[in-house]
Amino acid sequence: MPRTKKQFEDMRKSSKQKILxxxxxxxxxxxxxxxxxxxxxxxxxxxxGLMYNYFKSKEKLLNELMIGxxxxxxxxxxxxxxxxxxxxxxVVNFINLGVDxxxxxxxxxxxxxxxxxxxxxxxxxMDKIMEMVQPYFDALxxxxxxxxEKDPVVxxxxxxxxxxxxxxxxxxxxxxxxxxxxxxxxxxxxA
Amino acid sequence: MPRTKKQFEDMRKSSKQKILxxxxxxxxxxxxxxxxxxxxxxxxxxxxGLMYNYFKSKEKLLNELMIGxxxxxxxxxxxxxxxxxxxxxxVVNFINLGVDxxxxxxxxxxxxxxxxxxxxxxxxxMDKIMEMVQPYFDALxxxxxxxxEKDPVVxxxxxxxxxxxxxxxxxxxxxxxxxxxxxxxxxxxxA
Amino acid sequence: MPRTKKQFEDMRKSSKQKILxxxxxxxxxxxxxxxxxxxxxxxxxxxxGLMYNYFKSKEKLLNELMIGxxxxxxxxxxxxxxxxxxxxxxVVNFINLGVDxxxxxxxxxxxxxxxxxxxxxxxxxMDKIMEMVQPYFDALxxxxxxxxEKDPVVxxxxxxxxxxxxxxxxxxxxxxxxxxxxxxxxxxxxA
Amino acid sequence: MPRTKKQFEDMRKSSKQKILxxxxxxxxxxxxxxxxxxxxxxxxxxxxGLMYNYFKSKEKLLNELMIGxxxxxxxxxxxxxxxxxxxxxxVVNFINLGVDxxxxxxxxxxxxxxxxxxxxxxxxxMDKIMEMVQPYFDALxxxxxxxxEKDPVVxxxxxxxxxxxxxxxxxxxxxxxxxxxxxxxxxxxxA
DNA sequence: TATGAATGAGGATTCATTCAT
DNA sequence: AATGAATGAATCCTCATTCAT
Numbered sequence: 001m002p003r004t005k006k007q008f009e010d011m012r013k014s015s016k017q018k019i020l021x022x023x024x025x026x027x028x029x030x031x032x033x034x035x036x037x038x039x040x041x042x043x044x045x046x047x048x049g050l051m052y053n054y055f056k057s058k059e060k061l062l063n064e065l066m067i068g069x070x071x072x073x074x075x076x077x078x079x080x081x082x083x084x085x086x087x088x089x090x091v092v093n094f095i096n097l098g099v100d101x102x103x104x105x106x107x108x109x110x111x112x113x114x115x116x117x118x119x120x121x122x123x124x125x126m127d128k129i130m131e132m133v134q135p136y137f138d139a140l141x142x143x144x145x146x147x148x149e150k151d152p153v154v155x156x157x158x159x160x161x162x163x164x165x166x167x168x169x170x171x172x173x174x175x176x177x178x179x180x181x182x183x184x185x186x187x188x189x190x191a
Numbered sequence: 192m193p194r195t196k197k198q199f200e201d202m203r204k205s206s207k208q209k210i211l212x213x214x215x216x217x218x219x220x221x222x223x224x225x226x227x228x229x230x231x232x233x234x235x236x237x238x239x240g241l242m243y244n245y246f247k248s249k250e251k252l253l254n255e256l257m258i259g260x261x262x263x264x265x266x267x268x269x270x271x272x273x274x275x276x277x278x279x280x281x282v283v284n285f286i287n288l289g290v291d292x293x294x295x296x297x298x299x300x301x302x303x304x305x306x307x308x309x310x311x312x313x314x315x316x317m318d319k320i321m322e323m324v325q326p327y328f329d330a331l332x333x334x335x336x337x338x339x340e341k342d343p344v345v346x347x348x349x350x351x352x353x354x355x356x357x358x359x360x361x362x363x364x365x366x367x368x369x370x371x372x373x374x375x376x377x378x379x380x381x382a
Numbered sequence: 383m384p385r386t387k388k389q390f391e392d393m394r395k396s397s398k399q400k401i402l403x404x405x406x407x408x409x410x411x412x413x414x415x416x417x418x419x420x421x422x423x424x425x426x427x428x429x430x431g432l433m434y435n436y437f438k439s440k441e442k443l444l445n446e447l448m449i450g451x452x453x454x455x456x457x458x459x460x461x462x463x464x465x466x467x468x469x470x471x472x473v474v475n476f477i478n479l480g481v482d483x484x485x486x487x488x489x490x491x492x493x494x495x496x497x498x499x500x501x502x503x504x505x506x507x508m509d510k511i512m513e514m515v516q517p518y519f520d521a522l523x524x525x526x527x528x529x530x531e532k533d534p535v536v537x538x539x540x541x542x543x544x545x546x547x548x549x550x551x552x553x554x555x556x557x558x559x560x561x562x563x564x565x566x567x568x569x570x571x572x573a
Numbered sequence: 574m575p576r577t578k579k580q581f582e583d584m585r586k587s588s589k590q591k592i593l594x595x596x597x598x599x600x601x602x603x604x605x606x607x608x609x610x611x612x613x614x615x616x617x618x619x620x621x622g623l624m625y626n627y628f629k630s631k632e633k634l635l636n637e638l639m640i641g642x643x644x645x646x647x648x649x650x651x652x653x654x655x656x657x658x659x660x661x662x663x664v665v666n667f668i669n670l671g672v673d674x675x676x677x678x679x680x681x682x683x684x685x686x687x688x689x690x691x692x693x694x695x696x697x698x699m700d701k702i703m704e705m706v707q708p709y710f711d712a713l714x715x716x717x718x719x720x721x722e723k724d725p726v727v728x729x730x731x732x733x734x735x736x737x738x739x740x741x742x743x744x745x746x747x748x749x750x751x752x753x754x755x756x757x758x759x760x761x762x763x764a
Numbered sequence: 765t766a767t768g769a770a771t772g773a774g775g776a777t778t779c780a781t782t783c784a785t
Numbered sequence: 786a787a788t789g790a791a792t793g794a795a796t797c798c799t800c801a802t803t804c805a806t
Binding site for chain 1: 307311312363368373
């Protein structure tokens with residue numbers, strides 16, 4: 001039974017999604033500033049002009065992209081509602097996933113991190129991101145308190161800094177960084 | 192009567208330094224790509240053209256700047272020849288300085304870190320930096336071995352990742368990051 | 383509704399031709415180096431940026447322009463396939479046209495000649511031109527051989543040098559150069 | 574007997590001459606526009622600034638250079654006062670020298686010719702040159718008249734065009750142009 | 765919704781020329 | 786006479802964005 005044209009269309013990715021998919025690849029490879037709208041459009045298989053039907057500007061595209069990435073990362077990291085308390089298993093999971101996800105796709109993460117370090121780019125994205133991250137910080141602090149740490153907020157800050165450092169090194173040098181052994185150290189120390 | 196050789200040399204040195212000083216501020220504030228040569232020249236109080244007397248291109252300027260920063264950081268970090276073994280005191284020093292220096296000048300460090308995360312920018316600088324850093328890594332590994340760690344290279348990689356994570360968080364949020372307490376944790380764990 | 387393929391193609395063709403037409407005038411008048419892209423765009427009635435849609439650089443523009451000129455000259459000169467033998471009539475035609483075309487448009491020819499005399503400019507264009515010209519040289523040599531010259535290749539070289547000299551003088555001083563009388567001398571001597 | 578310092582100085586080329594010598598080499602190699610004052614100064618072994626003590630501008634330098642070249646060429650070509658009548662031997666000599674000099678130094682001649690073909694460059698030099706050349710044209714016309722040509726001025730124009738064509742080809746392709754055989758043809762035809 | 769030609773502002777870079785010594 | 790640092794105008798080129806269809 002042949003599909004109708006309409007159905008066929010629906011099966012394809014929407015143009016908007018094609019653009020986002022292309023943008024993440026291009027931004028990750030070239031960096032935000034060195035990526036051209038034309039390169040993104042080409043990769044997405046659409047015209048430059050069309051991009052402006054979906055995104056007001058290159059900046060807005062980055063913005064929407066980053067928020068999407070954040071959401072997806074958070075889903076991967078923490079399938080758990082941060083309003084609930086974290087169990088030990090959650091934290092072990094957090095550590096393992098935190099390392100593994102980066103190793104799977106160092107390039108995307110580089111994009112993600114680099115945004116925080118380029119003042120002009122960070123400004124595009126800051127507000128929304130901060131608001132998304134806070135609940136997870138709170139839940140972690142609660143976990144360390146539960147665990148009997150005498151300074152749980154400090155421990156949470158330390159832990160999240162350490163995780164970022166590990167992820168950074170995984171990104172920069174995914175080939176030689178001893179990720180498995182480091183995960184063990186982390187679990188022993190924090191979970 | 193022309194100026195003496197020495198006079199010319201002093202002029203060059205002073206102008207070049209003015210440019211480097213301006214560049215570090217502008218790059219750190221705007222990011223590499225968003226910084227314009229004209230803004231750097233203006234900040235340095237010289238003409239755009241003059242910059243090209245001292246640096247073949249904007250890229251070379253970044254390159255020389257980064258190498259200079261690296262050298263100066265290394266001097267601050269480790270007044271000790273990395274070919275000698277590190278003592279416990281050296282490592283304590285390393286930790287304290289590593290955090291304090293970032294807190295003193297978060298902007299410069301942001302530049303430093305951001306370079307590692309922008310593939311196109313990192314390429315400008317990679318070779319030389321890698322070569323400079325290696326001896327310090329070796330000395331750290333040797334220290335952990337001495338200390339009886341059973342996997343000193345892993346420990347060294349872990350330690351340097353952790354340090355970078357701490358520095359990253361100091362940079363992003365110097366006001367609320369509990370730097371002093373974190374230093375204590377680090378010293379207890381690694382030194 | 384987007385334009386059709388054909389519409390786009392027509393637009394491209396027309397814009398490209400506008401640029402080429404403008405470029406030949408400007409290059410001929412100012413010389414390659416003294417011609418600015420902005421002057422060419424202005425003359426063509428388009429924006430500077432658009433030029434780069436059609437030509438990767440000023441150099442490529444010259445290159446394509448010269449090749450186009452060559453082709454058109456060759457068509458005018460020799461409506462005959464150079465792989466066929468030249469008849470006496472062809473050579474008479476060659477001489478007459480060679481002089482007349484220059485007198486019609488001394489400026490274009492100045493551009494053409496000047497390219498051969500500026501090493502840096504010639505380099506832009508050399509390869510392609512040489513390859514286009516060779517068959518005509520061969521056909522001329524064959525003609526002189528047929529005619530019984532004992533050293534046809536030398537004669538061909540001599541003839542083409544003489545023609546260039548005549549054209550050069552027509553160009554530099556189209557008003558007082560005795561073109562008609564010189565044509566007669568040439569025909570008597572070479573055809 | 575040791576020379577005094579003064580004598581030593583005199584033995585060196587004057588700075589002005591050094592600049593002219595350097596300029597001819599650089600202009601010939603790079604073309605006028607692509608030659609930089611700094612490259613000329615470097616080749617001359619003096620500072621950029623000094624050039625402006627001797628020549629008001631790059632243009633003036635070209636101007637003086639070309640006039641010097643012209644004078645020297647004319648001396649080589651025609652050691653004879655053009656106010657005297659040319660003998661057959663003079664013309665033979667003219668032909669031989671005209672070809673040989675070009676073959677000795679094709680680069681310098683390219684510079685010389687190219688000036689005539691670049692409108693902006695030619696303007697720098699035109700007036701003086703024209704005035705120098707006229708007497709030789711007159712003497713040649715007189716020679717052809719003597720020789721019984723029925724249209725001696727046309728013959729003179731033709732001859733000088735032919736010579737320029739030959740020289741042009743010698744310049745462009747000094748290696749394969751059959752200069753010796755062509756000289757014989759020329760002598761037979763014109764002397 | 766979709767196209768890609770066209771725009772134009774802005775940026776890196778070069779280089780003749782000037783200037784202080 | 787000599788130096789070379791410093792200037793700044795000019796130029797090529799890029800690219801986000803708009804527009805006509």
